[in-house]
Amino acid sequence: MNTLQSTTLVKEFAAHKIQAAIDTAQLIGSQDHPFEESKKALIQVQLQLENLLHRINRPNTSDLLLRQYCKRALQELTEIIPLIGFIERSTDVTGPVEFFGPFSRITKKLLGEDAKLILSSTWQFYPHTIIYPDQVVGVANCVFVGFPVSESDNAFLTPLAAHELGHNIWQQQRFEERLKPKIGEAVAQILESEFKDKLTNNFKIALSSPNDLVGQASWYPAYLWASKQLEECFCDFLGGYLFGPSYLYAFAHFSSPGMDGGDPKYPPSIKRYSYLLDAAKEMNWDLRSEMTQELFDVASRTAGVDANQSTAVFLDIADKAREGLVLEIRELARSVVEESGLLFNQTGIHDIKKQFNAGLPCCNSSSVALICNAGWELFIEGMLAGKSKSMLGFNSQEVSKLVNELMLKSFEIIEIETAIKEQTECSTQLPLAN
DSSP: OOHHHHHHHHHHHHHHHHHHHHHHHHHHHTSOOSOHHHHHHHHHHHHHHHHHHHHHTOTTOOHHHHHHHHHHHHHHHHHHHHHHHHHHHHTOTTSOHHHHHHHHHHHHHHHOTTOEEEEEEESSSSOEEEOOOTTSTTOTTEEEEEEEGGGTTOGGGGGGHHHHHHHHHHHHTTHHHHHHHHHHHHHHHHIIIIIHHIIIIISOOOOOOTTOHHHHGGGHHHHHHHHHHHHHHHHHHHHHHHHTHHHHHHHHHHHTTOOOTTOTTSOOHHHHHHHHHHHHHHHTOOOOTTOOGGGSOOOOTTTTSOTTSHHHHHHHHHHHHHHHHHHHHHHHHHHHHHHHTOOOOOTTHHHHHHHHHTTOOOOSOSOHHHHHHHHHHHHHHHHHTTTSEEETTEEHHHHHHHHHHHHHHHHHHHHHHHHHHHHHHHHHHSOOOO
C-alpha cells in the first residue's frame, strides 16, 4: 500500500469517527432538555464536530497536512465524547434539577452573565467538575458540575457544588499563574532552610532560586503539589463563604472519617476541615458543637511511600508551603465571594426552620444557603434525637427524608419567587407608551 492509499484510509476512518459523534450529538439533541444551557452547549459541540469534519474533507490538502488534521480530530474527539455524555446525563430528571436554578444564578454572579451551568448526575463517587481545554470551542463559558448518581437527589450535599464552581473560578481568574511567584518562593525557602542537605546529599537534587527554570525542574513536584493543594483549599473556602455552616456539614457528611491521606494533590481531609472550622470561627457562624475535627481520622501522608525517597520529602515540602499560604488563600476566596454580594449571612434560618417544622417548604427566603443551613440543623437535631419522635410525628430515621423533600421544594420556590421578582422589576422599568 502506498502513502496515498494509507492517507485515504486514515481520512475515511477519521471521517467515520467524527460523523458517528455528530449523529450521537444530534440524537441527544432531539430529546427533551429541561435546561436551556445544556441544549446550547450541545449545539456548540455539534458545530465543533462539523468543523472537524469540514477540515479533513477540505479539497487540495496535502497528505502531510491531512494527517495532521486527522490526528488533531482524534485528540479533540477524546475530549468531546465525554462532554456529550456529561450533557446527556444532565437531561436526566434523576439529577439535582431543583437545585439548578438557584445555583445557576450563583454561577452567573461569580463568573459573569454568559456563564452556562451544566449540572449532571454521573457515575463518579465524588462531586467533580470538568474544565475543557481551549481547543474545545464553544464551551469555555460552561461550568460542568457532576454529582454521584447515588446522591443526586440529596439536597443536603448541594453546597458541595460550590467547591466545583471554585475550580472554574480559579481557572478563569488565573489564580495559579498569579500566585506562582509566591508558591515558588515558599517552596524554595523551605527547601533551602529545612531540606537542603538531605536533597543535595541523599538525592543529588540541585537547589536553585525560584527564577532558575533549569534548577526548578528537579523539585517541580513540590511546587505542583503545593499549588494543587492550595487550589483545593480555595474551593473549600469559597464553598464555606457561600453556604456557611451547611458547607462544613456537607463536607463532613460526605468525607468523614476520611481515607488515606497520601494523594499529594490534596491536603488531608482533617486539615481541610480544620481550615473550614477556623474560617467559621472567624465569621462567628453558629456551628453545631458536634461538628468537630474529631469526625476525621489522622491519615498517613506517606502510606506506601518509602520515607527515604525524594517523593516523601517533596510531599512534606508541599504540605509546609500550603500551611504557610493557606490564610492568604482564605482571604482570596472571601474577597471573591464578598465582591459578588453572596457572602453567607445566617439571618433568617430560624424562620425557615419554623416553616419546615410545620411540614411546609419555605417561602420568601433570601438565599438558597439559608435553606441548606435550616435543613442541616433539623437533620442533625433529628439524628441526635435517637429513637424519639422529633418532627411532625416522624422518627429520626424518617426526618432526613422529610427535610430533604422540603429543601428540594424550597429550592423550586425560591427560583420561582426570584423569577417573578425579576419580571416585575423589568416591567416597571419599561417606558410607558405615548
